[in-house]
Amino acid sequence: MEIDKFIIHKNETVLAALRKINQISDTQILTVFVIDDDGTLIGSLTDGDIRRSLISGVPLTDSITQVMCTNFNYVSDVNDYERMRLLKSMKLRIVPVLSDDGKIKDLINLKNVRAILPIDAVIMAGGQGLRLRPHTNNIPKPLLDLAGRPIIAHNIDRLIKYGIRDFHVSVNYMKSQIKEYLNKAYKHVNIHYIEEEISLGTIGSVGLVKKFSHNDVLIMNADILTNIDFDSFFYQHKETDSDMLVATSNVRVDVPYAVLNVNSDKVDSLTEKPTYTYHSNAGVYLTKSECVSLIPTDRPFDATDFIELLIGLKKNVGHFPIMGYWLDIGTPQSYAKAKTDVNYVRF
Numbered sequence: 001m002e003i004d005k006f007i008i009h010k011n012e013t014v015l016a017a018l019r020k021i022n023q024i025s026d027t028q029i030l031t032v033f034v035i036d037d038d039g040t041l042i043g044s045l046t047d048g049d050i051r052r053s054l055i056s057g058v059p060l061t062d063s064i065t066q067v068m069c070t071n072f073n074y075v076s077d078v079n080d081y082e083r084m085r086l087l088k089s090m091k092l093r094i095v096p097v098l099s100d101d102g103k104i105k106d107l108i109n110l111k112n113v114r115a116i117l118p119i120d121a122v123i124m125a126g127g128q129g130l131r132l133r134p135h136t137n138n139i140p141k142p143l144l145d146l147a148g149r150p151i152i153a154h155n156i157d158r159l160i161k162y163g164i165r166d167f168h169v170s171v172n173y174m175k176s177q178i179k180e181y182l183n184k185a186y187k188h189v190n191i192h193y194i195e196e197e198i199s200l201g202t203i204g205s206v207g208l209v210k211k212f213s214h215n216d217v218l219i220m221n222a223d224i225l226t227n228i229d230f231d232s233f234f235y236q237h238k239e240t241d242s243d244m245l246v247a248t249s250n251v252r253v254d255v256p257y258a259v260l261n262v263n264s265d266k267v268d269s270l271t272e273k274p275t276y277t278y279h280s281n282a283g284v285y286l287t288k289s290e291c292v293s294l295i296p297t298d299r300p301f302d303a304t305d306f307i308e309l310l311i312g313l314k315k316n317v318g319h320f321p322i323m324g325y326w327l328d329i330g331t332p333q334s335y336a337k338a339k340t341d342v343n344y345v346r347f
Contacts, residue, residue, distance in 0.1 A: 003104060003106070003107055005023065005024060006024070006031065006032050006033055006094070006107055007032065007033055007035055007104065008020050008032045008033070008034055008035070008045070008064065009034070009035060009036075009037075010034050010035065010036050010037075010042060010043075010063070010064065010065050011063065012063075012064055013060065013061050013062065013063060013064065014050060014053065014054075014058060014059070014060050014061070014062050014063075014064055014066075014067060015060040015061065016064070017032055017045055017050060017064045018047075018050055018060070020032050021045075021046075021047050021050070026109075026111075028093055028111055029093040029094045029109060029111060030046060030047040031044060031045065031046045031047075031093065031094050032044070032045050033045075033072075033096055033104060034064055034065070034068045035103075035104070038103075039103045039104075040101065040102040040103055041072070041074070041096060041098060041102055041103065041104055042065075042068075042070065043064075043065070043068030043069055043070045043072060044068060044069050044072040045064055045067065045068045045069065046069075049067055049068070049069060050067065053066075053067040072096075073087055073090070073092060073095055074095060074096045074097070074098050075087070075095055075096075075097050075098070075108070076097070076098055076099075076100070077097075078097055078106075078108065078116055078118070078163075079118035079214065080118075081116070081117065081118055081234070081238070084108075084115070084116040084163075085115065085231075085235075087110065088110055088114075088115060088116075092110055093109070093110060093111045094107055094108065094109055094110065094111070095107070095108045095110055096108075112161075113160075113161055113162065113163045114161050114162050114163075114230075114231060115162045115163055115230070115231035115234075116162075116163035117162045117163050117164055117218075117230060117231065117234050118214045118215075118216070119164060119166075119214050119216045119217060119218050119234065119286070120164075120166045120167070120168060120212040120213055120214050120216075120217045120218070120289070121159050121164050121166065121167050121168070121217075121218045121219075121220070122167075122168045122169075122170065122194075122206050122209070122217060122218070122219045122220075123142075123152065123155065123156070123167065123168070123169045123170065123220060123221075123222045124170045124202065124203065124205070124206075124219065124220070124221050124222055125140070125141075125142040125152055125169050125170060125171055125178055125222035125223075126170045126171050126172030126173060126175070126196060126205065127141060127172075127173060127222075127223065128141075128172075128173045129141030129144075129173070129223070129330075131330050131331050132144070132329075132330065132331065132332060132335060135332065135335065139174065139177065140173050140174040140175075140177055140178055141173075141222070141223050141329070142178060142222040142223060143177055143178060143181060144329070144335065146225070146329075146338055146339060146342050147339070147342045147343060150181065151222065151223060151225065151329060151338075152169075152178070152182075152222045153181075153185065154225060154342070154347070155220065155222060155224070155225075156182075156186060156189075158227075158230075158347060159218075159230065160189065162230040162231060164189075164218070164230075165189045165190055166189075166190045166212075166213045166214065167186075167189060167190060167191045167192070168191075168192045168193075168194055168206075168209055169182065169191060169192070169193055169194065169222075170193075170194040170196070170205040170206070171193055171194070171195060172195070172196050172199070172205075175193075175195065179193060190213075192209075194206070194208050194209060196208075199300055200297065200299075200300055200301060201300035201301045201302040201305070202221075202302040202303045202304075203219065203295065203301060203302060203303040203305075203306050204295060204296070204297060204299070204300055204301035204302075205297075206219055206292055206295055207292060207293070207295030207296065207297040207301070208297055209292065212289040212292070214289065215288060215289055215290075216234070216237065216238075216286060216287070216288060216289060217286070217287055217288075217289050217292060218230070218234075218284070218285070218286050219284070219285045219286075219287065219303075220283060220284040220285070221283035221284075221328075223328065223329045223330060224282070224283050224284070224326065224327065224328055224329065225325070225326070225327045225329060225338050225341070225342065226282070226284070226322060226324070226325060226326040226327070227324040227325045227345060227346060227347045228247055228282075228284060228322045228324065228326065229323075229324070232320075233245065233247060233284075233286060233320050234286060236318070236320055237286040237318075237320075240316065240318055241316060242286070242316045242317065242318045243287065243288055243291050243310055243315035243316045243317060244285060244286070244287040244288075244291060244306075244307065244310050244315065244316075244317045244318075245285065245286040245287075245317075245318050245319070245320050246281060246282075246284075246285055246307065246317065246318070246319045246320070247282040247283075247284035247285065247319070247320050247321075247322055248279035248280060248281065248282055248319045248320065248321050248322065249279075249280050249282040249321075249322050249326045250277050250278070250279065250280070250321065251277070251278045251279075251280040252275060252276070252277050253275065253276045253277075253278065254273070254275050255273060255274050255275070255276070256273060257273065258270055258271065258272045258273065259271045259274050279319055279321065281303070281304070281307075282322055282326050283303070283328065284322075285303065286320075291310065291315070294306075294309060294310070294313075324345075325341070325345045325347075327341065
């Protein structure tokens, strides 16, 4: 955000503040922040504050210090998840980020984000998409069109809505196309590329990242379409102190016959045409960044290998059921379904 558009000096009048607010294009964040001679934030002022002051008889020529709010909300660290979650719950529209000496470093538009999650995101986009041939003969699967945008863009856009700005994209097959698209489309976020020299499986390339910006890492496949609530996902990860939290999609299996429940050679009971529900790996994971160092980089290593490794080490591995929509775009049939569903599912 252009900070200067929202800053006003303490010596200005109520009329000057009104004019400043009138220049803000977003009518849902009609707020200015008042600074002193040193640039220190001393108050905030909304269009509502001015309206109430005028009704009470305050002249337009009065100083804004007479009507500003000195009990304003702010953050010192955008990675303070609990604080950001609280401010979001308070329905605040815009929040200043202050330095140690009280000066505005940045402004967070909470209206445009669903959360501010302090995590890195790793997107696995190196697969060849063999099951999607001929769609992937000349274009990598993550760039297949879905409602006018590539599949990978739908996922990145959604992660950005949750305040994520640090991305690592694992590329291999037709990587130049993916890098060219992302470099043009996402100049406002940090994207680093992970390039395999040999095929490292479905998660092995994550081990090539030497340093993350945050203590937690979200890893997801580029070829899925989902409206998973990343805020709830992260909240459970922190609340349960999980070393790895696996997002799951329920798979229902209907058995068309009666099933015998047996004990040795004796039938204990009978269940007529039962239905079983299983928690299937959805290709979205949250893990502590320290666990990534356990991933070997000298051989192929899949996500299932990583899960089994952590379980074997007695790490805390949990699961998070996706209550909304999830689809693996891995076949021509699922791709056709995604092109229809994306127009109706709320993402």
